[in-house]
Structures are given as C-alpha cells and as structure tokens.
Amino acid sequence: xxxxxxxxxxxxxxxxxxxxxxxxxxxxxxxxxxxxxxxxxxxxxxxxxxxxxxxxxxxxxxxxxxxxxxxxxxxxxxxxxxxxxxxxxxxxxxxxxxxxxxxxxxxxxxxxxxxxxxxxxxxxxxxxxxxxxxxxxxxxxxxxxxxxxxxxxxxxxxxxxxxxxxxxxxxxxxxxxxxxxxxxxxxxxxxxxxxxxxxxxxxxxxxxxxxxxxxxxxxxxxxxxxxxxxxxxxxxxxxxxxxxxxxxxxxxxxxxxxxxxxxxxxxxxxxxxxxxxxxxxxxxxxxxxxxxxxxxxxxxxxxxxxxxxxxx
Amino acid sequence: xxxxxxxxxxxxxxxxxxxxxxxxxxxxxxxxxxxxxxxxxxxxxxxxxxxxxxxxxxxxxxxxxxxxxxxxxxxxxxxxxxxxxxxxxxxxxxxxxxxxxxxxxxxxxxxxxxxxxxxxxxxxxxxxxxxxxxxxxxxxxxxxxxxxxxxxxxxxxxxxxxxxxxxxxxxxxxxxxxxxxxxxxxxxxxxxxxxxxxxxxxxxxxxxxxxxxxxxxxxxxxxxxxxxxxxxxxxxxxxxxxxxxxxxxxxxxxxxxxxxxxxxxxxxxxxxxxxxxxxxx
Numbered sequence: 001x002x003x004x005x006x007x008x009x010x011x012x013x014x015x016x017x018x019x020x021x022x023x024x025x026x027x028x029x030x031x032x033x034x035x036x037x038x039x040x041x042x043x044x045x046x047x048x049x050x051x052x053x054x055x056x057x058x059x060x061x062x063x064x065x066x067x068x069x070x071x072x073x074x075x076x077x078x079x080x081x082x083x084x085x086x087x088x089x090x091x092x093x094x095x096x097x098x099x100x101x102x103x104x105x106x107x108x109x110x111x112x113x114x115x116x117x118x119x120x121x122x123x124x125x126x127x128x129x130x131x132x133x134x135x136x137x138x139x140x141x142x143x144x145x146x147x148x149x150x151x152x153x154x155x156x157x158x159x160x161x162x163x164x165x166x167x168x169x170x171x172x173x174x175x176x177x178x179x180x181x182x183x184x185x186x187x188x189x190x191x192x193x194x195x196x197x198x199x200x201x202x203x204x205x206x207x208x209x210x211x212x213x214x215x216x217x218x219x220x221x222x223x224x225x226x227x228x229x230x231x232x233x234x235x236x237x238x239x240x241x242x243x244x245x246x247x248x249x250x251x252x253x254x255x256x257x258x259x260x261x262x263x264x265x266x267x268x269x270x271x272x273x274x275x276x277x278x279x280x281x282x283x284x285x286x287x288x289x290x291x292x293x294x295x296x297x298x299x300x301x302x303x304x305x306x307x308x309x310x311x312x
Numbered sequence: 313x314x315x316x317x318x319x320x321x322x323x324x325x326x327x328x329x330x331x332x333x334x335x336x337x338x339x340x341x342x343x344x345x346x347x348x349x350x351x352x353x354x355x356x357x358x359x360x361x362x363x364x365x366x367x368x369x370x371x372x373x374x375x376x377x378x379x380x381x382x383x384x385x386x387x388x389x390x391x392x393x394x395x396x397x398x399x400x401x402x403x404x405x406x407x408x409x410x411x412x413x414x415x416x417x418x419x420x421x422x423x424x425x426x427x428x429x430x431x432x433x434x435x436x437x438x439x440x441x442x443x444x445x446x447x448x449x450x451x452x453x454x455x456x457x458x459x460x461x462x463x464x465x466x467x468x469x470x471x472x473x474x475x476x477x478x479x480x481x482x483x484x485x486x487x488x489x490x491x492x493x494x495x496x497x498x499x500x501x502x503x504x505x506x507x508x509x510x511x512x513x514x515x516x517x518x519x520x521x522x523x524x525x526x527x528x529x530x531x532x533x534x535x536x537x538x539x540x541x542x543x544x545x546x547x548x549x550x551x552x553x554x555x556x557x558x559x560x561x562x563x564x565x566x567x568x569x570x571x572x573x574x575x576x577x578x579x580x581x582x583x584x585x586x587x588x589x590x591x592x593x
Contacts, residue, residue, distance in 0.1 A: 188414030208414040271397040271426030
C-alpha cells in the first residue's frame with residue numbers, strides 16, 4: 001500500500017530554513033582526486049599501448065638502460081651536459097607519441113615540490129660562498145654559530161646558482177626518465193621486468209595485485225560518493241561530513257579485508273600453494289640491441305664531454 | 313556403474329560456528345552430470361559450492377571427492393592438492409575476485425602454471441581458450457579495462473585453461489546482459505557435450521532446464537528440499553513457493569520458456585590432452 005505522502009508532488013515541499021548549508025569541501029576534493037587518479041591511470045595505459053620508439057623496446061632492456069642513464073646523470077658534473085640529456089628525454093617523449101605539454105606537466109609538477117626547498121638555501125652565500133650576483137639584504141654584522149658563519153651581507157652567488165641549476169637538471173632529467181619508463185610501459189610488463197633485477201616473484205605478484213585492487217577500491221569510493229551525491233540536497237555540518245567519511249573509511253577497510261579473503265580463495269582454487277609460478281614472455285630483438293648501443297654511446301659520450309668541461 | 317565424484321554425507325556448515333548455512337546435506341554427484349542448485353538468497357548455495365571446491369570444510373558430516381575424504385589436512389598434501397585442483401574449477405560469482413593478475417593473458421595462464429605444466433603447453437592452452445571464447449583481442453588488457461561481460465568470459469577462461477573435469481559455476485548469469493547470458497548458456501551446453509561435470513548455483517528458474525539434467529532445491533532452512541529432474545522441479549509450484557524461488561502470484565502464471573531460441577553457440581570446445589593427473593578413473 002503506497003502511503004499518501006508518496007503520491008504528492010514533491011515540488012510543493014518548501015526548503016526548511018533551518019538546514020545547514022555546509023559545503024562538501026574536503027570530501028569533494030578527495031573524491032575528485034580519486035577520479036583524477038583513475039583518469040591518469042587510463043591515460044598512462046593508453047600511452048603505453050601506442051606505437052612509439054620506447055614502447056617498442058623490451059621492458060627489461062628499457063628498465064635497465066634507463067636506470068643506467070639515471071646513474072650516469074647522477075655522476076655528471078657539467079650542467080650543460082646534464083641539460084643536454086634532459087633535452088634528449090624531450091626528444092624521446094616526442095618519438096614515443098607522448099604530447100610534449102602533457103610530459104612537461106607530469107615532470108615539472110613534481111620538481112618544484114621536491115627540489116625547490118632543498119635548492120633555495122644553496123643559492124645564498126650562507127651555504128655556497130662565491131662571487132655575489134645579487135645582494136638580498138644586509139645584517140648589522142656577521143654571526144658565528146660554532147663552525148657556521150653568517151656573513152653581514154646575504155647575497156645570491158654565482159656558484160650557488162650553478163649548484164642549483166645542476167641539481168635541478170639532475171632531478172628533472174632523472175624524473176623525466178622515470179616518467180618515460182612508466183608512461184611507455186604497461187604496468188604489468190614493468191612489474192614482470194623487475195625480475196631482471198632479481199625481485200622475488202611473490203613480491204611482483206603482490207605489487208600487481210595491490211595496483212589492481214587499489215583501482216577497484218578507488219572505483220568503489222567514487223561510486224559511494226556519486227550514490228550519496230545523487231541523494232544529497234544540502235551538505236551537512238562539518239562534523240556530520242567527518243562522521244560520514246569515517247564510516248565509509250571503516251566500510252572500505254572491511255571490504256578490503258573481505259576481498260583479500262576471497263581473492264586468496266580464488267588463488268587456492270586454481271592451484272596456488274604458496275609457491276608462485278608466473279609466466280614471463282619477453283623477446284629481445286635487433287631493435288633492442290640497437291637501443292642498448294645507443295644508450296651506451298650517449299652515456300660514454302656524455303661522460304667524456306663532462307670530464308673535458310669540468311676536469312677534477 | 314560409475315563411481316561418484318562427490319559423496320556428501322550429513323554435511324552441515326555454520327559460519328562463525330553459529331550461523332547455519334547448510335543442514336544435513338546428503339548427496340552423490342556422478343561424472344558427466346549437469347546439476348543445478350536452486351535456492352533463494354542465503355539458502356546456502358554458494359556455501360555448498362565452496363565446500364565442493366575444498367575452500368571451506370563441513371562443520372559436521374563428511375565430504376568425499378574422487379573417493380578421498382576432503383579435509384583441510386588432505387588438501388595440504390601436494391599430491392592430492394595437485395590432483396584435486398587440476399580436476400575441479402570454480403568460477404566465482406564476482407569476477408573481480410577471480411581476476412587478480414595484472415593482465416588477461418597472465419590470468420588465464422595462472423592456473424596451468426601453478427599445476428607445473430611446461431611453458432609451451434601453458435601458452436598453447438591460453439591461446440586456445442582465448443580463441444574458443446572469442447576474447448583474443450582482450451589478452452593484453454588489464455582487468456580494470458574490461459566490461460562486466462568481458463570479465464565473466466575471462467573468469468571462465470581462467471578456469472577452463474585448467475581443463476577441469478568438474479566445473480563449479482556460482483550464479484553465472486547474474487548481472488549479465490542478454491547476449492552474454494545466451495552466449496554462456498550455449499557454452500555450458502557445449503561443455504556438457506564435452507563430458508564435463510557442471511554444477512551451477514542459481515535462483516533463476518528459467519535457466520535450469522537449459523543447463524542441467526538434475527536439480528537440487530535448497531530450502532530456506534538450509535536443508536535439501538528436493539533432488540529431481542528440471543521438468544519435475546518446474547512443475548512443482550508448491551515446492552518452489554515454499555523454497556522462496558517463486559512468488560505466490562507467479563505460481564498460476566509461471567510459464568517456462570522451453571525453446572532455446574537464438575542462443576549463440578560457443579565456438580568449438582578445445583579438448584586439452586588429459587594428463588595423468590586430471591584423468592578420472
């Protein structure tokens with residue numbers, strides 16, 4: 001039997017003035033970030049499936065060679081050579097069908113965060129003494145704190161700028177190489193490639209499953225949010241929003257636990273006995289050897305030029 | 313007379329030692345049978361499948377599989393676990409549980425690899441099953457890139473690559489669109505013809521005559537209410553009503569669609585060479 005109120009026109013019900021018109025704020029942002037994570041994941045997988053220079057290389061060879069380049073960059077001293085290799089990463093991105101703007105955004109969003117705070121003090125004569133380029137301010141006098149000396153005039157030094165440029169060059173080139181590796185390799189292949197570094201099979205399996213189920217759970221979080229949003233006329237108070245988030249976190253934790261139990265059953269059902277066996281099918285071709293030679297040449301050439309430009 | 317694959321004698325199961333899921337089940341299942349387990353939500357259908365797959369064990373009573381008593385200790389022995397897991401395949405209701413590998417290809421290869429089959433044989437099986445189920449184009453995809461129907465196909469492929477003699481299907485048609493449902497019914501028909509023992513749980517009465525030759529009905533008190541042919545079960549409206557499978561208003565008007573119209577047949581079933589471990593005596 002349908003109650004009377006269910007047959008009435010809902011548009012006639014006025015909005016109560018007492019309703020708290022709180023905003024979603026934190027929750028909305030978190031969920032939007034979750035959605036962005038899903039979108040980025042999809043974009044990364046799409047790029048990895050494109051036809052491009054780096055996509056065509058055996059993931060094992062790609063992992064090892066890019067690692068070698070990162071190590072080489074870390075021992076280079078000349079900022080010109082380091083930035084030259086950075087330029088090469090941009091060319092590699094273009095040759096791998098990656099939009100340059102997308103690639104630059106990926107790399108440079110992280111670099112200020114990680115390196116700026118470290119490198120800013122190195123600009124000043126307090127940390128890196130040298131030829132003053134720009135006077136920032138004057139103190140009444142110099143100060144000494146044990147072995148540390150603070151000069152009376154704080155300046156940005158030429159040596160400080162060189163140190164900063166070299167440091168940022170190293171970080172940006174290394175991050176670019178890592179981003180190139182992850183963008184041009186399917187996550188599953190990248191995990192399998194870790195076997196060449198002798199990472200245990202079980203560890204690779206767990207990493208793969210973690211990635212798989214994180215995405216599934218992020219989907220669940222998004223679905224929960226959308227389901228609630230579709231029934232939300234007014235956001236509640238901050239306290240009620242916090243309670244809701246806490247209750248969903250607890251639900252998700254329980255769900256994660258139940259999924260892990262079920263997945264274990266599904267593994268047992270198909271013969272898993274604690275000793276994992278996996279299939280790795282990678283084929284090394286002439287193209288991969290050519291890439292190896294190219295990387296060896298670039299690294300050797302850079303080291304020679306570097307030592308010529310900045311002798312010990 | 314063939315030996316039964318499964319012998320259940322007064323099997324009961326309680327979750328957390330308190331909540332009853334199965335009560336006093338006596339059952340024999342023979343090779344090549346197509347068995348549907350019909351029951352309402354919470355009647356114990358999935359629990360029974362989990363017991364048949366050796367994932368959980370009876371609180372009381374005895375289950376024998378392939379003439380051996382199925383216990384946790386027994387399944388910890390390498391030889392029996394290898395024999396049992398190669399003969400019994402379980403397709404879970406939720407494919408997301410079953411698809412835990414990074415890629416579809418790895419997923420289908422997982423089972424045969426765990427059984428220690430040579431790499432060449434594993435790859436042949438994977439390629440054959442991909443082709444048989446028409447999902448070769450999905451082999452490099454991650455599970456997150458699959459639709460619901462595709463996930464179900466991959467989940468079935470991941471079990472078929474084991475070449476099991478017994479196939480346990482938990483609510484196989486739930487949440488499937490009409491085309492995938494018809495495809496699945498066609499596939500089950502082909503697997504029946506290939507001599508597989510198929511045990512399916514469902515609460516969808518329109519499915520049972522299409523996929524099975526024998527039907528068990530689990531009552532809401534978790535006991536076995538009936539064990540008969542599909543035709544007899546469908547005709548017994550009183551039983552179906554008592555077991556909460558059909559509503560009282562449906563008993564007068566219930567018409568079962570007996571014609572299997574427009575069912576897309578599955579591609580040719582691949583018969584993998586039977587290894588010594590999964591051949592049934």
